[in-house]
Structures are given as C-alpha cells and as structure tokens.
Amino acid sequence: MESVPDQPIVSKTKDGSTTLYSARFDQHYHNPNGAVSESRIVFFETSGLLDDLPQKEQLNIFEMGFGTGLNLILLKDYLEKSVHPPRVTFYSVEAFPVDVLTAQGFDFGDELNQTGYRELLPQIFEKVKPGLNTFHLNDYLTLQLFIGRFEEMPDPDQPTHYIFHDPFSPEVNEELWTPDVFTRLHSFSAKSAKLATYCAASKARAAMAVGGWKVAKAPGALGKREMTLAAVDEKALGSLKRVNEQRLTERYRKGDFD
Numbered sequence: 001m002e003s004v005p006d007q008p009i010v011s012k013t014k015d016g017s018t019t020l021y022s023a024r025f026d027q028h029y030h031n032p033n034g035a036v037s038e039s040r041i042v043f044f045e046t047s048g049l050l051d052d053l054p055q056k057e058q059l060n061i062f063e064m065g066f067g068t069g070l071n072l073i074l075l076k077d078y079l080e081k082s083v084h085p086p087r088v089t090f091y092s093v094e095a096f097p098v099d100v101l102t103a104q105g106f107d108f109g110d111e112l113n114q115t116g117y118r119e120l121l122p123q124i125f126e127k128v129k130p131g132l133n134t135f136h137l138n139d140y141l142t143l144q145l146f147i148g149r150f151e152e153m154p155d156p157d158q159p160t161h162y163i164f165h166d167p168f169s170p171e172v173n174e175e176l177w178t179p180d181v182f183t184r185l186h187s188f189s190a191k192s193a194k195l196a197t198y199c200a201a202s203k204a205r206a207a208m209a210v211g212g213w214k215v216a217k218a219p220g221a222l223g224k225r226e227m228t229l230a231a232v233d234e235k236a237l238g239s240l241k242r243v244n245e246q247r248l249t250e251r252y253r254k255g256d257f258d
C-alpha cells in the first residue's frame with residue numbers, strides 16, 4: 001500500500017505566492033490562480049472586513065483551518081497599516097499543523113515582509129502544542145490557535161464578528177460543511193456577524209441555511225464564478241442576491257444533496 005506523506009508540499013500559485021498541496025485531502029490549500037490574491041478578495045474585501053476595520057474598537061474573527069497562517073499574516077499587515085487599528089482576537093483551529101521546515105518554505109511575497117511572517121510563522125509552528133495556544137503578536141492582535149479538530153475545540157470566549165470558513169472542499173472535508181457545524185458557528189457569533197467562504201456549492205449553502213444563516217451569492221475570486229457570504233442578520237448582506245433559504249432547507253432535509 002502507498003503511504004500518504006505526512007507533510008503537505010509547498011507549491012507556487014499564479015500570483016507568485018505559495019500554497020500547500022495536501023496528499024491527505026488530495027487538494028491545494030488555495031486557488032492555484034493566487035493564494036494571497038484569493039485570500040484578500042474572499043475574506044477581507046468581499047466579507048466587508050476591510051471597510052469595518054477603521055470603524056471598530058474590537059473585532060473577533062474565527063477562521064476554520066489555520067493552514068499556512070496566511071490569513072493571520074494578511075490581517076496583521078492590514079492592522080499595521082491602519083491609522084487607528086481595532087483590537088482583534090483571531091481564533092483559528094488546525095487539526096494537522098505543518099512542521100517548521102514546511103513553514104520556512106512559505107513565500108507570500110515581499111509586500112508582506114514587514115509583518116515578519118518569514119520568521120513569525122515558523123516560530124508559531126515550532127511553539128504550538130495540542131489544545132489552545134495564545135500568541136500576543138502586537139499591542140492589538142492576539143492569536144488564539146487551537147491545535148486539534150474543530151469538533152474538540154472549545155467555543156471562542158467572545159462572540160465572533162467574522163467567520164473565515166476555509167476548510168478543504170465539501171467533497172473531501174465533509175465534516176466541516178454540515179448543518180451542525182454551521183449551527184455551532186451561528187451560536188458563537190455576534191448579531192452583526194458575517195461568514196465568508198470561497199465555496200459556492202448548493203449543498204454547502206443549504207447546510208448554512210439549515211444552520212440558521214441568511215445566505216447570499218457574491219462574485220467569486222480569480223476565475224471562480226461565485227463565492228458565498230452569509231450573515232446572522234440579513235441586513236448585513238446589503239444588495240447581494242440571496243439564495244432561497246427555505247427552499248434549500250427543505251431540499252437538504254429531503255435528502256436532495258445526499
């Protein structure tokens with residue numbers, strides 16, 4: 001029997017930034033057209049987070065799947081360039097953390113150099129232990145990284161305002177796209193919370209609807225037609241085109257997506 005390599009492999013995407021390929025899930029961690037570009041568009045721009053940053057004193061973000069740590073680094077960069085950065089707690093979870101050597105191979109471009117990511121990410125991966133790990137990264141950014149499965153993770157200790165839903169696709173990472181998962185994310189979110197994901201699959205949107213989220217379609221990043229933005233309160237979705245949550249919920253319950 002062929003064995004699956006334990007560590008994912010670093011590979012370049014088309015914007016020059018690196019991603020990882022996981023043999024365990026047989027999937028890349030990011031869009032091959034650009035890891036940094038995709039993350040900026042999906043989680044920071046389309047989610048509305050970038051517009052929100054200057055207006056808030058405190059924000060709590062939960063990321064499903066820490067992976068390379070790229071979203072943390074982008075957030076650190078945006079905060080360091082802000083005139084009045086809010087305090088941010090960035091909660092994340094990772095069942096299969098990479099080793100230090102792999103993290104030393106990350107290249108997210110020189111533009112992010114001033115975040116210190118080339119040293120910071122290997123240091124984080126060197127220090128983490130199973131369970132909750134806290135890192136005070138500067139005066140306003142704290143990382144709360146749970147090493148273990150989402151299913152074992154305690155809820156964040158503050159309501160979350162943004163969810164970066166970034167597991168592998170529903171086909172290979174099914175357990176993170178269920179109604180139970182979205183119900184749980186909804187239960188620890190603030191009333192103003194939004195959830196962003198690169199995924200546009202009807203089954204995923206239906207699971208969000210069953211989990212109590214209001215769900216909308218948004219233009220996809222880098223050659224993808226659509227992505228999904230969901231919210232606790234429909235007003236947060238503005239003029240985006242909504243899915244029919246009731247219809248999707250019925251279809252999910254009928255087993256249309258099994």
Ligand SMILES: C[S@@+](CC[C@H](N)C(=O)[O-])C[C@H]1O[C@@H](n2cnc3c(N)ncnc32)[C@H](O)[C@@H]1O
Binds near residue numbers: 066
């Ligand atoms: C698409 S990658 C995340 C990409 C990451 N946000 C980044 O920017 O590099 C999905 C991540 O979810 C992790 N993962 C998969 N199933 C998990 C589970 N049940 N609990 C916690 N982490 C999980 C994988 O190990 C992988 O690192």
